[in-house]
Amino acid sequence: MAIAEQHVASAHTNSPDYEGFSWRSWLATVDHKKIGIIYIVVAFAFFVLGGIEAVLMRVQLGAANNTFLTADTYNQLFTMHATTMIFLVIMPMNVGIGNYIVPLMVGARDMAFPRLNALSIWLFIGGGLLLYLSFLTGGAPNAGWFAYAPLTQNQYSPGAAMDYWVLGLGLTGIASIAGGLNFIVTVLNMRAPGMTLNRLPLFVWMNLVVSFIIIFAFPTFTVASIQLLFDRQFGGAVFNPAQGGDALLWQHLFWFFGHPEVYILILPVMGMVSEILPTFSRKPIFGYSFVAYSGVAIGFLGFIVWAHHMFGTGMGPMANAFFSGASMVIAIPTGVKIFNWIATMWSGDLRLTTAMLYAIGFISMFIIGGISGITLASSPIDLQQTDSYYVVAHLHYVLFGGSILGLFAGGFYWFPKITGRMLDDKLGKIQFWLMMVSFNLTFFPMHIAGTEGMPRRIYTYEAGMGWEIWNQIETVGTFLLALSVLMFLYNAIKSIRSGERASNDPWDASTLEWMIPSPPPSYNFLHVPTVTSRRPLWDAKYPHAVGDEHGGHSKPSNVRYEYTDENTPGAKDIHMPTLTFSPMWLSGGLTIAALGFIYINKEILGLPEGIAALGFIAIGIVMVFVGIRAWIVDSRRDSPYMSSHH
Amino acid sequence: MAEHVAHDDHSVAHESHSTKFYWMIGGILAVVTALEVGIFLVESSFSATMFLVILLGLALIKGAGVIAFFMHLRGDAKIFQFVFLVPLLFAFSLCLGFLKLFSNHVGIAG
């Protein structure tokens, strides 16, 4: 297993139980690693929720004219399923892994703004909880994850559900923008000496690109949802055609954000795969700069194709042609990535660990999803396929076959680093194959059902359309898929408790996070490494197998395994920011204020309209001010210039 | 993106201007504003496009003045220019794209 043992005489492992558990150390943490873990755990919990919603939908669709669910319940389920999976699963899972790994990879001791980082996680959790609170207060949002106008106006969506949607996503949106800024600054400004942009690991590169996409794309969504909220709360009518508003404006604003969003979901995962393949091929990535810059190109192109979700809206042939052509161009940089990945494996020594299998599975399934994306990008073809199950197939091939499989790859790869334990590789492989088979059983037939005319977002369908057989297969597949997820859950829990201890570098990898113990001490690096090449650790281990790398040379560096913990001499001198509850106060306050905002024009708790709302808003604002005060006080404690004056 | 060697300070040394210089910029911006208002008041003596072009041009000068001198983006680190001007470019294209898309109502999916 531990390949590195050949080179590191006695694989010293650092005890993972270094601190013992305390609530305070988690809730008030500003450590990027703990925050990363919270992200991952919460996102996984939401994955199970979103998955259960999917299972319920699939049971309903398993037979024609089924009556397992009512129409409205089904509509709530698919809305919450997609909203959950996109905003509460893949995004935070990417952010979580990024939070943990990116600072390690660039040789930093934390994110650039640790407190802001903590604010992001609690805002995200607040937003997610707010969204799910809607189930208990009269029904979850039911207008679909892209919430097309004017269905979201008060007269068609009465009640508070849509307001929950807007404000819940609003909070996670702030969290995302704050996180994006944090990543940008961390990657650009917190790199270890010698870690030039040209030597940045590709996972870090993709996180950088994605962070830019986030801060460029979210504002339009923020504006659109503010306007929607004003429509609903103050009679604004921006998206209400009956009063002079424009229904298409919502679509344009939403997809101007929504399409870049899908690259927010996939690019970090592509970054992970670009780390995993070289490690297990025991070769450097093929064409580093092509892979990096194709990510930049995808990110850029992602901003000029949004209206390919709107070919059917009558924008006219010129606009359709533009968005159609631009969308297809994305096949080129994506193809570059895929071919370079294959070339990375070519003539390598492929170690098919579970992580590697998942990475290969990712490529394999993403090819299918990408190709179906190209057919959708052809505007005439799209007119037949849009809003049919063909789109549902496409989106699951890229989201599940892409993002989720890639996240499993990343999960298996970094689990030892994060927990200090190895996952059971054998069980992992069984799970991998089960997942591959059941994934295809669940989602491949959707291509066919869609081609046979099955519209999406229908809770029931007639018998005799030829769709039953595919739907039955899909439903069976779903249960197997759920089983495979359960298997992973079992594996993870079992391994955290009693898995084999992980050494610093169980995979014989090449990036900086593997030079320090698993899990790393709170300060990460005792000695901040000096980087002299793209594969600092590899080149230190194998000075004779470096190759003709364009961007680096194996000059001697101080990169070597560190075996340290909190008690190591010198560790105490490393100043890390202190614990603080201020981010929790702030985000708690914002969440409660948001709850109040939902009820500005509605009754709640039997109180007259507005009263409860104002109460909530007032409490929220007070909490925000408490948070700001605590923030200032706590940050003074960390500043050498201010604490001395007290 | 520009390649920066870690931990060297060469890009931060943006020049500090004299107080007089800021007053001058402020004065120029005030003059441009006055010009804008003046042109607005005599709107009818320009053709519509002319009016548009002049006003947009003046606004651009004002904006550029604020960004370049008050915010010191001119001469400051390249990375600041990158993280601000790129989204600004996106924003401009968003505006133009949307105005174009919403200016005609073809009504054919094609």
Add this chain to the structure above:
Amino acid sequence: MRKGAQVSKKRALALLFGSMMVLASCTNLPATTMYTYGDHANRILNDVMMPVFWMAIAVFVIVQGALVYTVIRFRSKKPDAPIPVQTHGNTNVEIAWTVAPAIVVLIVTVLSFRVQAANSYQPPEAIKICAVAHQWWFEFQYDVSNEECNPFSGAKSSEDALVTASDLYIPVGQSVQIQLEAADVMHNFWVPKLAGKTYMIPGKTNYLAFKAEEPGIYRAFCAEFCGEAHAQMRFRVIALAPEEYAAWKTSYKNVPAVSTGTVSVLGLTGDAARGAALFAEPKKQCMSCHIISGTAAKGKIGPNLTHYGNRLTIAAGVLPYSTDNLALWMQDPEAVKQGNLMGRVIKKGTLSDQEVADLVAYLDSMKLPVTKPAEK
């Protein structure tokens, strides 16, 4: 060896799926996009979808093949294998595989643009029909002006205008241009075998031109999520030979004759004349929501029920037309179609069984002699 077996299992699976796909496309299912009878859909299928399908298969086979081959060939065979040669890239190769997809993309783009140009053409001689979508049914108006069609324009078509709901009649062999409007939220007009989708957007007028090539009844759907009963918002397109279409039009314009006759439903005998009286009774509220030409019923909330006996389906495609099904609907609309707006007023028990039977007899008595073509 085991891994090889796994991979070939995968290949077998792919083959299985492939053959299912072929099988699926060889069957003429009610709503498939693979058997088309209209020029709009034909062009999509033949001029771009199939060529792109084969290109996609080729790309898939090549890329997936390369992937699988690489994995099998270079999988680690010995745990202590030497470190492989460290290659970092090859600019020429990379440029080559940047250009190759570009060529494929270019071809797809050209095919798409050509079909798009042809499909967006609106023949001036096309017959104009207006389609207005409501939550959750379609209304079709014949011989109305653009303004009369637009629910937001304030212009009203005459009360006796030729209007059908849920059944769209068109002539075969002639281009028709559908003016697409929506009265409340967004909907989407889709007749898979005749034409691709076009949105029906409140406040924005869209047009879709197509030509049916064979007489027949074609399945059609609302394809955009539009609220609770979106799943049950369907319609049928009935393409008639031009002479029959003309005949249908003239006969349809005739106000239904005074209704007589009986039907037996729910074990009762319904009487059409009694039903007509019930329908006209303001307390029953039917009139406040429905129009029947030639009667006092002028409601605009629900579908136009003129010549209702000719309907193919009940409640926008939910139930096939029959007196028994109609009785089911009248007894409890909510049970037939969740969320529909009639069910908010007419609840289970609002109408007695006898009243239902009479109303069914009345609605069923308004029939015209149209020979309907077979379902395609």
Add this chain to the structure above:
Amino acid sequence: MSSSVSHGTGEAHQKPLLGSMGVDSRKLGLWAFLGSETLFFVTLITTHLIFYARTKATLAAAGTLEHLDPRTHYLGIELTTVLATLLLASSLTMVLALAASKVKDWKKFRVWQMATILLGAAFVGGQVYEFIHLYHEGLKLAPQYVLEGETVKSLYGVTFFTMTGFHGLHVTIGIIWLIATYVKVAKFPDSPENPMDIELAGLYWHFVDLVWVAIFTLIYLI
């Protein structure tokens, strides 16, 4: 916002907080944030322009209503020219405050900073006055406005108030930030962080001014 630590590393504290880009982390973060804000405001402005164009088209189509153009009726440019000048002047005083802080002339700094705060407050006051005035004239956060007895269906009011309201909110936040910096500098006059703290508050302040430059021209003049 201004109180995030730049480095988790202890040793960095004694030097200016410059990272691997050779720049201050907070300043980099703020610039990127301002980049993101440009998209926020441009979206608001674009929405407004779309509906303004549509209102004009409706009025023109009605034939006799062209004189009811909401911009010429509601947005008198006297007040707004004053407001624009105030904000522009505050940008100037802001940059003077920063310049003073760089040479550690704290007396001058306090004067200019206070001037900036007051000018900003005057702007917000002016805007509140304008809002109240418009409301009484018939322009509201509602999909129509009433002019000369005619009710015109238009989203001009909604998008106008949303846009300028969010700008006003930003100005208010800016004022709070400026006050906070003022207090902090007064309390810790020899903190070497002061010039950067002031510079950050200033950057945000200039950006808010910049947005008004755009709104002034695009919304009030054109």
